Structure formats: C-alpha cells, structure tokens
Amino acid sequence: MSKFDLVVIGAGPGGYVAAIRAAQLGKSVAIIEKERQLGGTCLRVGCIPSKALLESSHLFEHAGHGFASRGIKVSGLEIDLGAMMDQKQGVVDTLAGGIDGLMKKNKIERFFGHATLANPTTVQITSEDNTEEVTGDTILLATGSTPASLPGIDFDGQFVGSSTDAIAYEEVPEHLVVIGGGVIGLELGTVWRRLGSQVTVLEYLDRILPGMDNELAKDALRIFKKQGLKFHLGARVTGVTNDGTKATVTVDGQDSITCDKVLMAVGRRPNTENLGLEAAKVEVDKRGFVVVDNHYKTSAGNIYAIGDLIGGAMLAHKAEEEGLACVEQLYSGYGHVNYNAIPGVVYTDPEIASVGKTEEELKEAGIAYNKGTFPFIANGRAKASGTVDGKVKLLAHKETDRILGAHIIGPHAGELIAECVVAIEFGASAEDIARSSHAHPTLSEVIKEAALAVDGRTIHM
Missing domain, CATH: 3.30.390.30 (FAD/NAD-linked reductase, C-terminal dimerisation domain)
Incomplete structure (x- = not known):
C-alpha cells in the first residue's frame, strides 16, 4: 500500500491545481481520477469544449451575416458539423495531455479508477482491471458536480440530455428546447441557434441569469430575443415524453412544446456518489454538499474538500482558488480566497x-x-x-x-x-x-x- 502526504480525489481544475501546488511545496502527492483524461468536467465536457463550439458557431454566423457589411463576400457557406466536433475534441485532447505532462513534471503519482474512502486515511481505488489502496496523511476531495434534472424527468441520452450531450449532437436539431435560462442553457442554446436550430428557452423564474445583476439580465434578454432565441419565463416544466421520433415538453398552464432535443440545464449537484463519506464520517448538508470550515476542513479532521463539492459558485476558477488556498494553508500556514x-x-x-x-x-x-x-x-x-x-x-x-x-x-x-x-x-x-x-x-x-x-x-x- 502506497502512502502519501496528500491524496487528491478528482483531477478537475481544483484537484489538479491543488496537487501541483502541494508538490511545489515539497509534499508527496497522489491524484486519483476515474476518467482516462485529466481535467475534470470543465476540460472534458464543460467549459473548454463549449467555448470551442461557441467560437466556431460565432465564426459561422459572422461569415454568413457579418462579413458583407465589411465588403467581404462569401458564397457556398455550409456547416461540416463533424469537422467542427473534431476541432473541439482536438482542443480537449491537447489540454488534457498538457495536464498529464504537468503531473509527471511535478512527480505527482496518478491513479486511475473510482475512489472510495474506506476510512479517514485510506482510499480504495477500483478500476476494471484491479482494486488497490493508498493512504494519505491528508485527503482532499475535489470530485466536482454532475448535471441535475427535474423530478420525474430522466436523462435518456436521445431526447433528454445534459450539457455533455449538447456538446456532441451528431446533427443540428431542427428544434431544441432548453430547460433553464442560466449560463449553461444560454451558452449552448446560442451555439445551436447559430448553427440553424430553432431554440426555445423555458425558465421557471420571471427572469434569466438568476444571481447576476438584474439590469444586465434584462439587457441580455432583449438582445437574445433579437438574435432569435425564444423565451418562456415563469414556465414550470412538468414532464417530457417522446413518441420515438419527437419529444414533447409539458409546461404547467401553457401549451406543450414538441421538439427534437431537450437540453436540461437546471443546475448541478455535488458528485458524492459512492465516495464513502459515511465510512469516513464526513458530514454533508441537506442538499448533499460537503460541510467544511473556513479552511476547507471537513468533520473528519484530516479530510478537506473544495470546489463544486462544497457549494457556492460552481466555477472552475473558484475551485482553483480554493485548491490553492487549502494546500497553502495546510503546508505554508496561510491561504485565503476573496469570494467577493x-x-x-x-x-x-x-x-x-x-x-x-x-x-x-x-x-x-x-x-x-x-x-x-x-x-x-x-x-x-x-x-x-x-x-x-x-x-x-x-x-x-x-x-x-x-x-x-x-x-x-x-x-x-x-x-x-x-x-x-x-x-x-x-x-x-x-x-x-x-x-x-x-x-x-x-x-x-x-x-x-x-x-x-x-x-x-x-x-x-
């Protein structure tokens, strides 16, 4: 059984950054990740691939509608969606490879498999091939979050999908319904609207972008409507059914909507599945987030947690700052994040x-x-x-x-x-x-x- 000063569970932005900083401070570090690629949701199926598609779709729209006013004539414009997806994946693969290189450069030992806390100091790692254990004086939980859905509506991968599905459609949906008017829904709705989809956004609240400045949210709504996005505010979605070819979204007090794809973008939940929190006596709150103190320490004294797992703004750079602050507080005596x-x-x-x-x-x-x-x-x-x-x-x-x-x-x-x-x-x-x-x-x-x-x-x- 291998022993380390720090064992990091999760190689997303918070986890891998924390691992690097601990190694820089002279500690022996292990990082455990169940996916073959490092970088977590953000790099593999979130921030990075969505931005690649946003940029590609922006260029496509600009070439079709913006070049003429600058005296640039374009003819025969068409989408090669396969090539667009290949470019997106190329960006992901390159960056993930770069993180793998950083692990080697900093002498961080990488383990592949699902991590489960056996007790406060021991982690069991299970993969298709074998099961092994590692121990750590300190364990840092950085397992991130997964897409949430609405009660009674399940992800089926064909009609109802998450952002992971929406960055990999094999063809442009004729009509895409986005449930949720937050960041993820608006970004991916924008991608497919630019590429030719009719996009309808259903938001439970009477505004879009909850949590952001309301004046700017109103400005954004006006602009997005002008661009062609359709919005139903105050819409309580009650269900999604399909007949094998189309999906039907039912909305309380409104007409149902028939579409080709449904993107569920109503938020994310902490990824604690089979993590062994009970065995390690790690406390969670009523929403499932890991409870930590001001220095990211959990109820199990030597176990710490950061990022989406502890709630707050679910942002990659917030997780990075927490990872750095947690490790620096542990090993150099001071770490701080200004959440404002x-x-x-x-x-x-x-x-x-x-x-x-x-x-x-x-x-x-x-x-x-x-x-x-x-x-x-x-x-x-x-x-x-x-x-x-x-x-x-x-x-x-x-x-x-x-x-x-x-x-x-x-x-x-x-x-x-x-x-x-x-x-x-x-x-x-x-x-x-x-x-x-x-x-x-x-x-x-x-x-x-x-x-x-x-x-x-x-x-x-």
Missing part, C-alpha cells in the same frame, strides 16, 4: 461578466452606493469592430468610493472584467480607475468612462 472578487462570465455574444455585489444585493443590505454606466456604442474601438451592444456598470460605495461591484455586457466582457477584479481585490476606488490611463482606442476605455460616470463626469457622452 470571483468573476462570473457568460460566453454568449455579447459576453456578460460580473464581479462583486449587484445592485439588488446592495439595496437589500442597505449599503449606499453610486452608480456609473457607459455604453459600448460610444466607444471608438467598439464602433470600428461593429460590436456596440451593451455597457459597463460600476457600483461604488457612496462614502469611500471603493468599487463594490462591476457588471459588463458587451464585447470581450470576460476579458475586461479582470481589471475590475483586481480593483476590488486591492480596494481600489472608482476614482483610481478614472485616473488610470487606458490605451486608445480600446474597449477598456468603457470601464474608465463608467468610472468617471460614478461622479457624473464622463467625457464621451
């Missing part, structure tokens, strides 16, 4: 990005604030590139002027939000951003103008 500075991004067109507090949260907390907004349509770079939808919105404390929240809908919002993340992390004020020189012409000037708008002194509006 974790950005969220929706990779639609336009992109939507957010960090810090929303207006709704500030109002509910009774915090006085000033708001500054600036539209991309008044920005030179945005006009030149033809990407003028959206705006930047900054929220600053009324007394101290410190940035409390930043919300962007517009071109490259996912990249632009980084400036705001750094501002919040370092306690910067709107005045700090307003006084910082931003290159011209760039999209980032919209952030500067929004910062100026907090004090009512924009230049270009």
Whole structure:
C-alpha cells in the first residue's frame, strides 16, 4: 500500500491545481481520477469544449451575416458539423495531455479508477482491471458536480440530455428546447441557434441569469430575443415524453412544446456518489454538499474538500482558488480566497461578466452606493469592430468610493472584467480607475468612462 502526504480525489481544475501546488511545496502527492483524461468536467465536457463550439458557431454566423457589411463576400457557406466536433475534441485532447505532462513534471503519482474512502486515511481505488489502496496523511476531495434534472424527468441520452450531450449532437436539431435560462442553457442554446436550430428557452423564474445583476439580465434578454432565441419565463416544466421520433415538453398552464432535443440545464449537484463519506464520517448538508470550515476542513479532521463539492459558485476558477488556498494553508500556514472578487462570465455574444455585489444585493443590505454606466456604442474601438451592444456598470460605495461591484455586457466582457477584479481585490476606488490611463482606442476605455460616470463626469457622452 502506497502512502502519501496528500491524496487528491478528482483531477478537475481544483484537484489538479491543488496537487501541483502541494508538490511545489515539497509534499508527496497522489491524484486519483476515474476518467482516462485529466481535467475534470470543465476540460472534458464543460467549459473548454463549449467555448470551442461557441467560437466556431460565432465564426459561422459572422461569415454568413457579418462579413458583407465589411465588403467581404462569401458564397457556398455550409456547416461540416463533424469537422467542427473534431476541432473541439482536438482542443480537449491537447489540454488534457498538457495536464498529464504537468503531473509527471511535478512527480505527482496518478491513479486511475473510482475512489472510495474506506476510512479517514485510506482510499480504495477500483478500476476494471484491479482494486488497490493508498493512504494519505491528508485527503482532499475535489470530485466536482454532475448535471441535475427535474423530478420525474430522466436523462435518456436521445431526447433528454445534459450539457455533455449538447456538446456532441451528431446533427443540428431542427428544434431544441432548453430547460433553464442560466449560463449553461444560454451558452449552448446560442451555439445551436447559430448553427440553424430553432431554440426555445423555458425558465421557471420571471427572469434569466438568476444571481447576476438584474439590469444586465434584462439587457441580455432583449438582445437574445433579437438574435432569435425564444423565451418562456415563469414556465414550470412538468414532464417530457417522446413518441420515438419527437419529444414533447409539458409546461404547467401553457401549451406543450414538441421538439427534437431537450437540453436540461437546471443546475448541478455535488458528485458524492459512492465516495464513502459515511465510512469516513464526513458530514454533508441537506442538499448533499460537503460541510467544511473556513479552511476547507471537513468533520473528519484530516479530510478537506473544495470546489463544486462544497457549494457556492460552481466555477472552475473558484475551485482553483480554493485548491490553492487549502494546500497553502495546510503546508505554508496561510491561504485565503476573496469570494467577493470571483468573476462570473457568460460566453454568449455579447459576453456578460460580473464581479462583486449587484445592485439588488446592495439595496437589500442597505449599503449606499453610486452608480456609473457607459455604453459600448460610444466607444471608438467598439464602433470600428461593429460590436456596440451593451455597457459597463460600476457600483461604488457612496462614502469611500471603493468599487463594490462591476457588471459588463458587451464585447470581450470576460476579458475586461479582470481589471475590475483586481480593483476590488486591492480596494481600489472608482476614482483610481478614472485616473488610470487606458490605451486608445480600446474597449477598456468603457470601464474608465463608467468610472468617471460614478461622479457624473464622463467625457464621451
């Protein structure tokens, strides 16, 4: 039986990053993953493949509808869906191979198979070929999450599928129904709408993008409708049936909808199946998330947990930060995550990005604030590139002027939000951003103008 300082269960963004950092700190590390490829859901069937398809579908749509206005004529445009899927898989394979190389470089021992806690220090690893055990002074759980469904509706792989199915359709569905108006549903709905599907989004709430700033969510809804996505808000889905060729989605109080595919995108649940939490006396809450303290320690003293497994924002980069903080706290004495500075991004067109507090949260907390907004349509770079939808919105404390929240809908919002993340992390004020020189012409000037708008002194509006 092999013994290690740290045994990491799960090789997704949180797990493999934690393993690397522990190895850098001189610890003997093992990582256990039941999939042949490292990288977890994010790399294999989530963030990375969906972004590859978003980029490919964007190029296809732009070639068909955007090139002509720039004097570029295209004829005979068609989709080779197989080649598009091959390109997506090539990206995944390359990145997964890179992580495998990082494990070898950092002398992290890799084990393939399903991991089960036999007790607080021993992990049993089961594969098709054999069963073995490893022990660790410390065990880190980083098994992530799996797609959730609605009561009475099961994933069948043919008509009703998860995001894993929706990134691998063999043909473009004539009509795709997306259940859930959150990030995953809108991103993948956008992919197939661009490629020719009629897409209908059913959302239980009276708004899309729950948890994000409501003003931006309203802007996004207007833009997505203009692009061709159809929305039914306040829609409570009660069931899905099929006749062997089509699926029928029933909605309480509304007409049923017949379609070719159903994408279930109503959230994710912690992946604790057969993990052995009871045997190791690891406590979970009523929703199934592992309970941890401020240093990610579970009720079993030497077992820690991070990422989707412990709830909060289910984001790859949040899991990475937790993995680093957990390991550094264990082996160097200090680790910390500023949860108010974790950005969220929706990779639609336009992109939507957010960090810090929303207006709704500030109002509910009774915090006085000033708001500054600036539209991309008044920005030179945005006009030149033809990407003028959206705006930047900054929220600053009324007394101290410190940035409390930043919300962007517009071109490259996912990249632009980084400036705001750094501002919040370092306690910067709107005045700090307003006084910082931003290159011209760039999209980032919209952030500067929004910062100026907090004090009512924009230049270009």
